[in-house]
Amino acid sequence: MTELIKTPRAGETLPVTAGKRTNPLANVFDELVRFAQSRSLFMLHYCTGCGAIELPPAMTSRFDMERLGIQPMVSPRQADILLVTGYVSVKTLKRVILTYEQMGSPKYVIGICSCTVNGGMYWQSYATAKKLNDYMPVDIYIAGCMPRPEAVIAGLRELMENIRQGKADSWKDYYRHYDHYLGHQQRLFGETWQTPTDVISEARHYGLFGPDTLGTHTALLEQHQKPLEALEMKVDIPELTARR
Amino acid sequence: MTSLDHLLLVSALTLALMLLFGRTRIAGRLAVALYGVQFLLLMQTGALLGEPVASSLTVSVLDLPMHWRYDALSWFFAMITIGAGFFCAWYAAGVWQERYREQGHSPRLFHVALAANVLTMLILLGSGDLLSLFIGWELVSWASFLLMAVGGGPAGRAALRYLVYAFSGGMAILAGLMLIYTQTGSLEYTRVLTLFGELSDARVWTLLLLIGGGFAVKMGLLPFHLWQAAAYAETPGPGSSFLGAISARMGLYALILLLVAMVGIGRLTAMEVPFTFLSARDLIAWIAALTVIIPTYIALQQHDARYLLAWHGIGQGGYMLLGLMVGNAVGSAGGLFHVFTYGITQAALLMAVFAVVYRTGTADLNKLGGLVARMPLTFLVLLFGIISLAGLPPMAGFVSKWMVYRSLVAEGMPLLFVAAVVGTLGTILSVYKLIHNIFLGQLRIEHEQVREAPLSMLLPMLGLSTLIFLVGLMPGPALSWVAAVQTSLGLPPVPYTLGGIEDPRGGLDMLWLVGILMAGFGVGALIFFGLGGKSKRVHQLDNYAGGHFLTADVRYQYSDNFYAGLMHLIGPWYRGAFLWLEKALTATVAFISAVTNGLYRYAQPALFVLATAVALLALTTA
Numbered sequence: 001m002t003e004l005i006k007t008p009r010a011g012e013t014l015p016v017t018a019g020k021r022t023n024p025l026a027n028v029f030d031e032l033v034r035f036a037q038s039r040s041l042f043m044l045h046y047c048t049g050c051g052a053i054e055l056p057p058a059m060t061s062r063f064d065m066e067r068l069g070i071q072p073m074v075s076p077r078q079a080d081i082l083l084v085t086g087y088v089s090v091k092t093l094k095r096v097i098l099t100y101e102q103m104g105s106p107k108y109v110i111g112i113c114s115c116t117v118n119g120g121m122y123w124q125s126y127a128t129a130k131k132l133n134d135y136m137p138v139d140i141y142i143a144g145c146m147p148r149p150e151a152v153i154a155g156l157r158e159l160m161e162n163i164r165q166g167k168a169d170s171w172k173d174y175y176r177h178y179d180h181y182l183g184h185q186q187r188l189f190g191e192t193w194q195t196p197t198d199v200i201s202e203a204r205h206y207g208l209f210g211p212d213t214l215g216t217h218t219a220l221l222e223q224h225q226k227p228l229e230a231l232e233m234k235v236d237i238p239e240l241t242a243r244r
Numbered sequence: 245m246t247s248l249d250h251l252l253l254v255s256a257l258t259l260a261l262m263l264l265f266g267r268t269r270i271a272g273r274l275a276v277a278l279y280g281v282q283f284l285l286l287m288q289t290g291a292l293l294g295e296p297v298a299s300s301l302t303v304s305v306l307d308l309p310m311h312w313r314y315d316a317l318s319w320f321f322a323m324i325t326i327g328a329g330f331f332c333a334w335y336a337a338g339v340w341q342e343r344y345r346e347q348g349h350s351p352r353l354f355h356v357a358l359a360a361n362v363l364t365m366l367i368l369l370g371s372g373d374l375l376s377l378f379i380g381w382e383l384v385s386w387a388s389f390l391l392m393a394v395g396g397g398p399a400g401r402a403a404l405r406y407l408v409y410a411f412s413g414g415m416a417i418l419a420g421l422m423l424i425y426t427q428t429g430s431l432e433y434t435r436v437l438t439l440f441g442e443l444s445d446a447r448v449w450t451l452l453l454l455i456g457g458g459f460a461v462k463m464g465l466l467p468f469h470l471w472q473a474a475a476y477a478e479t480p481g482p483g484s485s486f487l488g489a490i491s492a493r494m495g496l497y498a499l500i501l502l503l504v505a506m507v508g509i510g511r512l513t514a515m516e517v518p519f520t521f522l523s524a525r526d527l528i529a530w531i532a533a534l535t536v537i538i539p540t541y542i543a544l545q546q547h548d549a550r551y552l553l554a555w556h557g558i559g560q561g562g563y564m565l566l567g568l569m570v571g572n573a574v575g576s577a578g579g580l581f582h583v584f585t586y587g588i589t590q591a592a593l594l595m596a597v598f599a600v601v602y603r604t605g606t607a608d609l610n611k612l613g614g615l616v617a618r619m620p621l622t623f624l625v626l627l628f629g630i631i632s633l634a635g636l637p638p639m640a641g642f643v644s645k646w647m648v649y650r651s652l653v654a655e656g657m658p659l660l661f662v663a664a665v666v667g668t669l670g671t672i673l674s675v676y677k678l679i680h681n682i683f684l685g686q687l688r689i690e691h692e693q694v695r696e697a698p699l700s701m702l703l704p705m706l707g708l709s710t711l712i713f714l715v716g717l718m719p720g721p722a723l724s725w726v727a728a729v730q731t732s733l734g735l736p737p738v739p740y741t742l743g744g745i746e747d748p749r750g751g752l753d754m755l756w757l758v759g760i761l762m763a764g765f766g767v768g769a770l771i772f773f774g775l776g777g778k779s780k781r782v783h784q785l786d787n788y789a790g791g792h793f794l795t796a797d798v799r800y801q802y803s804d805n806f807y808a809g810l811m812h813l814i815g816p817w818y819r820g821a822f823l824w825l826e827k828a829l830t831a832t833v834a835f836i837s838a839v840t841n842g843l844y845r846y847a848q849p850a851l852f853v854l855a856t857a858v859a860l861l862a863l864t865t866a
Contacts, residue, residue, distance in 0.1 A: 196793070197786055231614075233620055234695075
């Protein structure tokens with residue numbers, strides 16, 4: 001699980017955790033894939049607070065995010081980066097988590113503004129989630145109230161560099177320590193909290209199921225969970241099925 | 245007895261048997277078998293490649309002999325007609341017929357109407373002179389009226405509207421024939437051909453407007469298109485498929501006879517439209533282009549799947565005439581070939597839509613969605629159909645539309661080309677709306693238990709889809725028919741190969757094209773599965789709606805006002821100018837009839853009749 005101290009700020013580097021494969025060919029291939037991934041990032045900006053106002057200058061001609069290969073995207077299924085740009089109220093946080101879980105892996109979260117780091121000027125508010133990384137793993141925090149576009153660009157470049165080096169893999173943390181994150185979510189939203197995404201089966205799907213994926217909180221989830229089965233495609237021709 | 249006699253007799257026999265046994269359960273299967281026999285008999289006439297086959301039946305009216313014969317053009321249209329009858333009867337033969345009976349309709353009437361349509365169309369296609377053409381024309385009009393009206397209710401109203409159009413068109417044709425008769429004293433094609441060579445431009449214009457206008461009514465050419473969509477859409481299932489596939493093409497057949505065989509493209513090009521820089525050919529080509537664009541964009545606005553397709557039927561007719569008006573080998577072949585490719589496409593599409601109607605009870609595009617999970621094979625049929633209708637590879641519609649486009653570019657008609665492409669854009673947009681609103685997106689709770697279409701309806705649909713793909717993959721055999729038709733019409737034949745056409749200025753080989761397309765999919769699949777790609781199905785409520793949590797009672801498939809952005813741009817163009825024109829005409833006729841009515845009925849009728857009689861006597865004696 002990511003703790004705030006371990007989350008890098010712009011300019012810092014994280015200790016390398018990604019294991020290198022022994023086969024040199026596979027290694028080259030991984031490098032290539034990571035390079036390609038770092039140069040083509042689609043960003044879903046969840047503009048919750050004042051930080052959003054710094055994005056238009058960062059995206060438009062003056063700072064031009066697109067020269068780095070970063071573009072806005074309208075839906076989470078196709079997005080790589082979830083950008084949370086300010087304080088998250090309890091109500092908003094539900095939506096942020098829903099959106100995060102709907103994103104396809106690998107996915108990265110960037111918290112912009114002090115509010116996502118520690119609640120910022122809303123620290124005393126009863127309705128605000130203080131630390132974003134209690135609820136989902138955050139790759140990069142860009143602190144400031146608000147950070148200037150230069151800082152936003154610097155943060156994004158940091159993320160790109162981390163992706164290229166294979167260090168930005170905190171999305172795996174969400175699957176490996178799902179119980180931890182779910183616990184924080186349940187603390188805020190109550191025991192019956194459930195999103196449509198079945199994170200545990202996704203963890204199995206990605207091969208990221210670990211000893212900390214399940215725990216007391218997931219047990220609670222299972223008690224309240226209403227199953228959401230995927231719609232099955234049926235070829236049900238009456239004459240043929242009746243004959244069987 | 246010639247082979248043509250056999251064909252017409254079996255067709256008449258089909259009608260008689262449907263009248264006798266239409267009530268029974270086997271009527272549908274009997275009809276299918278009989279249409280199959282008709283198809284085989286048509287194949288045996290050999291009218292396509294050999295000499296025209298004459299019928300031994302000749303009738304004389306007022307010293308005017310009428311006779312019937314089949315040449316390559318008749319054979320081509322008759323082949324599509326009987327084929328459409330065969331598939332539509334197959335579709336109707338099983339459970340559809342039973343359901344139709346349970347709903348309180350008469351399957352017998354339906355089968356009779358279908359058989360009458362096929363018979364009258366075969367008679368029309370065999371016409372050997374202008375008189376038999378006119379009689380066949382009227383027979384077809386009344387037979388289609390019968391098929392349109394069997395549904396009752398809105399179908400009946402639409403059919404009556406059609407009748408007014410068909411009647412006016414028929415009268416215009418009759419007036420044109422009378423003009424020809426006064427000039428030549430005969431209605432034989434050979435005499436008429438020489439007559440058209442001798443007539444002055446002004447007289448040819450008159451005849452074109454009268455006869456051509458009458459024929460254009462059936463084809464739904466602008467501005468006579470208003471009747472067609474409702475009349476075809478409201479007809480019960482397979483009947484609608486049949487009408488959509490071939491019925492309006494009878495107008496095209498007659499127009500080909502008039503414009504290509506009698507007047508000739510060369511004469512049309514030489515005839516100037518007074519006070520303009522356009523020739524008659526340009527004028528007709530532009531009418532065809534507008535027929536492509538306007539109905540297609542009206543189709544974009546429809547909320548009913550049947551109406552959407554019926555409006556497309558009008559638009560696609562424009563492509564056929566456009567291709568023919570180009571007049572070169574590839575263009576006219578594209579126009580003729582589109583009759584065939586469009587026929588199989590439209591039949592399959594309407595069958596798929598009516599299969600959905602059969603299962604869900606509605607064709608309203610705002611009340612459907614997500615049916616791909618329950619009716620995957622019907623989805624596949626519709627998918628093949630819309631790819632073909634939009635003119636995209638690898639389906640049949642691509643080949644014919646490509647030929648029309650190519651000829652427009654190659655013959656230096658860039659503006660018409662742009663018009664054709666604009667029409668295709670509208671087609672692509674509206675067929676996407678069709679497949680999205682029916683099959684993609686959210687499955688409604690009330691449709692959870694929907695099952696796949698019954699086998700008796702599914703098989704003809706799948707058969708037509710296979711045909712659409714095969715003709716797209718190997719258009720050669722079908723193009724050989726088209727080439728024979730072109731030869732018989734005196735047009736240069738298209739240089740066809742198995743995979744498409746061969747031309748030093750750029751040919752088409754669908755075998756390669758489809759191969760490369762499939763290889764592209766193959767490479768994609770190889771990359772995905774070879775690199776261990778796994779897919780995962782998600783629940784349909786696990787969907788993004790701006791961060792909202794979706795529940796079963798919240799609908800996230802927005803199908804109403806589908807192209808809101810586009811409609812914002814082009815919406816003001818939908819002003820119903822033609823509807824306004826139609827209403828103005830109706831009001832004028834109603835006014836005149838009211839005035840006449842008032843004159844002879846209320847103001848001294850006896851005096852009125854006396855005055856008329858005196859006037860008539862004075863006229864005739866003087």
